Amino acid sequence: MVDELDPMLPYLHQVRLIDRQHRRLFELIASLEKGESVMSAISSLDSYVDRHFRVEEEIMETLEYPDREAHLREHDQFRSKVAHLRGGEEGAFAVSASAVRYLRRWLQVHIGGTDRGLCEFIKKEGI
C-alpha cells in the first residue's frame, strides 16, 4: 500500500531491493545532516553506497542496459565525492553543510531521474 505522506514517495520506483537501499541512503544522509558521529556516518555512507552501486551495476551488466556507461559515470562521481569527504589528507576530515547538501541533492537527482530509468527498464525486463 502506498503511503501518500511518505517523503520518499517521489523516489520509489517499485523495485523492492533498490527502493529499500535508496531509503537507507537517505537515512544515512539525514544522520550526516544531524551532525552526530560524522566520521562513522560518512564511513557507513561510503560502504553502503558501494554496496548499493554494485547491485545496480551488476543488474545493468546482466541486462545489458543501454544507458549503462552514463549511469556508471554518475556513480563514480558520487564515489569520488564521498571518498574525498572521508579525507585523504591527514587532519583534513571535515564534512561541511554545503557538502552534505551536495550529497542530498545528488541523490535526489540521481535516484529521481537516472535510477528511475533503470528501474523502468528492470520492470520491463520482468525481473
Ligand SMILES: [Fe+2]
Ligand atoms: Fe544508480
Ligand SMILES: [Fe+2]
Ligand atoms: Fe540507486
